[in-house]
Amino acid sequence: MKVLVAMSGGVDSSVAAALLQRDGHEVVGVTMKLWGGPSDAGCCSVSDVDDARRVADHLDIDHHTFDFGADFARHVVDPYVGDHQAGRTPNPCIACNRHLKFDRLMERAAALGFEAVATGHHARVTTHADGTRRVARGADRAKDQSYVLHVLDQGALARVRFPVGDRTKAEVRNLARALGLRTADKPDSQDVCFVSATGGRRAFLEPRVALTPGRVVDGDGLVVGRVEAVELVTVGQRRGLGLAGGGEARFAVHADPVAATVTVGSAAELLTAEQAVGGVVWAAGPCSGATLVQCSAHGVPRPGDLVLGGTASDCAGEVTVRWHRPERRVAPGQSVVFYEGDEVVGGGTALSPPAAGGPAPR
């Protein structure tokens, strides 16, 4: 089979390419050039492209670089900036997976005659009796990336391969060492590739949007602190809100850049019985009822019931999660992914609570 392997320059995609080659596939490596700005992390620096190319050379497979910078700016960076402006906390890696690693790369791969696209994600694809497929958790639970792959539809699932998904990270590294791959001991990338570890989100956003200084109020509307940028406050955040020490711990429960206001509340006020989720995509059709719900990349899945259609009147593509026990509210913009056992059945983006700005529902 002709397989295009997305090689980020990391150990997982290096081994993915090697495994496919070992299985007799016709393998070509590609590194996507996504971000041209300064960065000290992530997937697409020149040195990472070098690593990917040198691994491909070592394996004796062809390697190409595709410049998807314009698509990355449109589908990942611009929405990332816009989400912050609206007081949300986006997850750009998911947008990148959806629009770049899958939509764009798969389209390009098909045009170039490839039957499949492979990545180094720690996840698996399962096939049901009816022929439909699901993303399932990778064998290494600590490294599982099924959460960031919940956007894959049946068309994508039929053509994607995750060659390292049934191995542990330790096995992947051992294999890389045995094959003499230069990426064997390369550290995992952690952060958003276009946000530098030194400057953080602030350094990235400051030249791009006007950041709003704001007041921090409690549930009664009393001003209790100040922040330099409401856009950088994440729901659930405890530090950096300018609150006086002592007393009960307080958390951001709502951030509203338009009103230049961050509302804080107690840990109890951060809890909610329901979580609204928008822009939901399903692996193979809508599901309702009891499910496990994961709200961050390595978060613990919590039980809840899915209710289709949300609570508002205009709620197509919306789902309401009714938690079995109250859970911390999810920062708007974060991905909320639904599992049945190890399989992803769907997911979407956390919405603000309906009573935005007011005290948390109890």
Next chain:
Amino acid sequence: MSPGPVLTYLDHAATTPMRPEALDAMLPFLTDRFGNPSGSHRPARAARRAVDDARDVMAEALGCEPGEVVFTSGGTEADNTAVAGALACRPGSVAVAPAAEHQAVLAPVEAAAGRLVGVDGTGRVDHDSLSAALGPDVAVVSVMLANNEVGTVTPLEEVVVLVAEHAPGAVLHTDAVQAFPWLDVAPAAAAAGLVSVSAHKFGGPQGVGALVVRRGVALAPLLRGGGQERDRRSGTSNVAGIVGMAAAARVLQGDRSEVVARVGALRDRLADGLLAAVPGTVETGVGGAWPNRDHKVAGSCHLCFDDVEAEALLFLLDQAGVCASAASSCASGAAEPSHVLAAMGMDRARAGGSLRLSLGWTTTEADVDHALTVVPAAVARLRQARL
């Protein structure tokens, strides 16, 4: 790398195979004739003699005195030296260049806060825009003889008149890197005080080039040190490279007109064939006051295909054994949008489907036949995939 099909190499503007005479001339200097030409003993003197002989050959080819030839590490160093060296001699001065120059000129011009001027739809400098940018504060004006992407040749006689009129204190530099394989640069660049060439574009080795610095032109060195090249470029001479470059130049001076006639005919067959075979194709660098290919270098076939992504097209061509390029490559090897096409006023969508097929001294009829089969099929396939 898999061996793949037979290669049709149509990327001579990126680099062209070495002339066998160049390699033969170099080998002794990579083996037993290893002396450093700056020394005084016999092996050193032998190396020095070889460099001096090479300098004579290059001077003849470039239409200058041997003492006006400065050997460099290639076109980029020659371009950088010309721009930065001229500016350094006049504190507070500025550099001027058309926006379609090679990055090796644009980058030093921009680094010194210079002025970029417009080009017309074929990539040639716009005279009004150039005149407006010139003034007494200008130390250097850099206008390429032949464009590296679209292959259009700019007559320097008109440029030098404008410079003399509006910036009489400025020196004219011309990047003749892409022109040298195809034009007799001696007359073509006679108006320029500074001329850059690069060996690997005309059958010499990579990593060596030359800058003509005409007598009386003030130029500060980029590299300082041991004072080689009459203090204009320090560093131990690349003897083998210099000898190889001169050998290639000597062969080229002998057969250039024959190569131009033969390759020009191949290029016309290729360009005409692709324009006929592929609908929605535009030939670049022709039009307006320059309606035909006579004013492009003979090896240049530059086309834009509607509704095709250059990067995908290059991939398919590579798979089929046809080597080509779209624009200049960035450090990570990805195709960047062409600044040349943008400067020419081409819209982004059309520029995104650009293909540079550049022919050279080894190109054959069979290469053209192969490209005429592979390119239309690849374009059709990509357009089909978009539907």
